[in-house]
Amino acid sequence: MRMTTDGLIVREQFTGESTRIITVLTREHGLIRAFSPGARSLKSKYVSSTQLLCFSKLSLAESKGIYRVESASPIDVFFELRNDVVKLSLAQYFCELAMFFTPEEDDCTELLRLLLNAIKFLEKEMHSPAKLKATVELRILSLTGYLPDLVGCRDCANFSQDTYYFDPIAGTVQCEACAQLSGTAGIRISYAVFCAMRHIIYSEFQKIFSFKLSPAAELELEQVSEEYLLAHAERNFTTLQFYHSL
Numbered sequence: 001m002r003m004t005t006d007g008l009i010v011r012e013q014f015t016g017e018s019t020r021i022i023t024v025l026t027r028e029h030g031l032i033r034a035f036s037p038g039a040r041s042l043k044s045k046y047v048s049s050t051q052l053l054c055f056s057k058l059s060l061a062e063s064k065g066i067y068r069v070e071s072a073s074p075i076d077v078f079f080e081l082r083n084d085v086v087k088l089s090l091a092q093y094f095c096e097l098a099m100f101f102t103p104e105e106d107d108c109t110e111l112l113r114l115l116l117n118a119i120k121f122l123e124k125e126m127h128s129p130a131k132l133k134a135t136v137e138l139r140i141l142s143l144t145g146y147l148p149d150l151v152g153c154r155d156c157a158n159f160s161q162d163t164y165y166f167d168p169i170a171g172t173v174q175c176e177a178c179a180q181l182s183g184t185a186g187i188r189i190s191y192a193v194f195c196a197m198r199h200i201i202y203s204e205f206q207k208i209f210s211f212k213l214s215p216a217a218e219l220e221l222e223q224v225s226e227e228y229l230l231a232h233a234e235r236n237f238t239t240l241q242f243y244h245s246l
């Protein structure tokens, strides 16, 4: 069986000089692992289109559940990303998140779009890394069954207080008065960050990156998003640890 698909290469494993195994995030088929030519293969002209973080059109042959890349042509290689270790490591973290959270054999149109947009904005410096990281984290979780409930305070439903407390396990918020009354302590977030989180999870895809925060609030958003993500992934990510070490 043969198929043609667009996909973002989210992982590249070297098995020998003539073969590699790539993991591709595709629109219609979720994640696909495929054998791909290595640098010394006769088909090595396809190597540049099947490297990590390339978005390419791929022609795949399948036999007994094993895929092979027959041909590949690049759509976007995000060239400028590759000269900046901070950008590159954050993009690799996005790929690791996609690999961890992508449902098997499922439609991944929005997930792929989210990653492609975030990587493009990162490459072109159209939004800060902190904002892009938080947006990807919260939206990936929302898409894969971990949608937090941020309509308002979980106890009194108020949604216009200056301060909220976010519970990363339950994915709910409390206003200051209700948190004091119940004696629970979540992560303290400002109203601006509460609104940004609501925006990321509830708005239409086209608008998810269109919000503004001060640099300090962006860092607050980044921290709360990461805590929520790690609480639900129940593991750490090597690419995230590397990003923080820079």
Ligand SMILES: [Zn+2]
Pocket: 153, 154, 155, 156, 157, 158, 174, 175, 176, 177, 178, 179
């Ligand atoms: Zn309340």
